[in-house]
Amino acid sequence: MIKAPQPKDGHPRSRFPANARLLLSGIVMSSLLSGCQVLNQSETSTEASQAGGPTLVAKSTSGTDVEKVVQPVVIDDLWVRIQSGLAMDLDQNNSRIQAELNWYTRHKNYFNTMSSRAAPYLYFIVKEAEARKVPLELALMPIVESSFDPFAYSHAGASGLWQFMPETGEHYNLDQNWWYDGRRDVVASTRAALDYMVYMHGMFDDWELALAAFNSGPGRVLRAVKKNQRLGKSTRFWALDLPKETTAYVPKLIALAKIVRDPKKYGMTFDTIANKPYFAKVNTNGQLDLAKASELSGVDLKQLYQLNPGLNRWSTPPEGPHYLVVPLNHAEQFRTQLAALPAEQRLSWQRYVVKAGDNLGKIANDFNTSIDVISEANKLNSTIIRIGQGLLIPVATGKSEAYTLSASQRLAAKQNRGVSGRSKVEYRVKSGDSFWSIARKYEVGVSELTRWNNLSPRDTLRIDQALAIWTEQESDGSILRKVNYTVRSGDSLAKIASRFNVEVNEIQDWNNDLNGKYIHPGQRVIVFVDVTDT
DSSP states (O other), rough: OOOOOOOTTTSOOSOOHHHHHHIIIIIHHEEEEEEEESSSSTTTOOOHHHHTEEEEEEEOOTTTTEEEEOOOOOBHHHHHHHHHHHOOOOOOOOOHHHHHHHHHHOHHHHHHHHHHHHHHHHHHHHHHHHHHOGGGGGGGHHHHHHOOTTTBTTTEEEEBTTTHHHHHHHHTOOOSSBBTTTOHHHHHHHHHHHHHHHHHHHHSHHHHHHHHHHHOOHHHHHHHHHHHHHTTTTGGGGGGGOOOHHHHHHHHHHHHHHHHHHHHHHOOOOOOOOOOEEEEEOOHHHHHHHOHHHHHOOOHHHHHHHHHHBOOSBBBBTTTTOEEEHHHHHHHHHHHHTTOOOOOSSSSSEEEEETTOOOOOHHHHHHHHOOHHHHHHHHHHOOOOOOEEEEEEOOOOSOOOTTTTTTTHHHHHHSOOTTEEEEEEEEEOOOTTOHHHHHHTTTTTTHHHHHHTTTTTTTTOOTTTTEEEEEEEEEEOOEEEEEEEEOOOOOOHHHHHHHTTTTTTHHHHGGGGGGTTTTTOOOOOOOEEGGOOO
């Protein structure tokens, strides 16, 4: 993991002169820190010691020093606290900043939408930013990055509030596996993003360049800086030749900060966000079904996913991280109930007897789990299994639909979201397929195909992976409907194709398990039928 270097004087550059910074840090900031960050029972608040306010030394009329304690000013609104920590050059203006200001002022409701989305996460982000002594403009970055949607996933493959790319996430120890994606973990990704920003500031000694590097990568910004140096041009952000998205990124953040600093000037009002912790981090000390966690904590299952968006499945990961974030007022109940829960009740188990044609991959898919989990639970030394062998498989206690924000349910919602004027085709990935070949086959764009399936063109397709494809309806108004046909005695692919007025190769495309050969009575075959012909 990169160790983030500190600026030479130990503090990020500020637009405030030294004496003003001292006044701010000694009087204003100590007064504002009235909340208490809560992550677990062992962590104590540093803010409590600051709540009494600073001690000022003044001269009495007799010339002796007199200590006077200044009582803290209690700030209830987190937006006000953020205002006190804005430290970039917000007095500058240019056409790019003005264009962003114009957009924001035309979409005033956007800010209350952002305020509502940010409310569960923003206090923690501000606390982490203050701990690193960085400008609080950085706490606004998730607005630009993801609109404070922790499940946001970009076309390029970036994910989470901070839109970490896979490689950068791995570099900052944000694990990404079948069970968990640390890029969406609010606690882990926030700490990683701010550490990354401190590192970038150490590299460029300029917050605007650091922000540009966060968006497009440090290498690209360094090349742009060196190019301008060779040409004798300014190396400030505003003079650099950078990608279009990056040239808009910094102006967007500065425009946001201008509005947060003085909302009335721009005709804005913000819904208040309480200046106090929203959530606590509770150690689970092992794998735990989320439905059971919901029952123990009294927190709705959907809210659990919203606070723990890094979780992909129906439980916490078997290999960790072993914690859940819950609303602060539910944390003590959760700890108490969890401590009293017998170990065997953390997960539900189902006994399964291996049948002909089974393999660990198929069984894992059928039970919505992974090969590794089955192997570990059954102490398997290899992936070889035999007919009649008994396996214990951890399973969700609730129906899959109950885990509304698990990866599979989010994908299902995305794939079933109708596209106007188009009909849905379900396609199963075959060996040799690529996004390009599938898109060409169905005459759709790669970007459309990946968007419908919550994927990036960078992602790797898996054999038998289900994809939703929304094809153009024929000009004659034909409408396709999916039929699950049960093979009868005497059936062949040719007979089924003739019965439904389709081609044999189409049936084979819709059913990867046919392998182009034999079918048998009782087998299920998917056929897409033009119902306007029936």
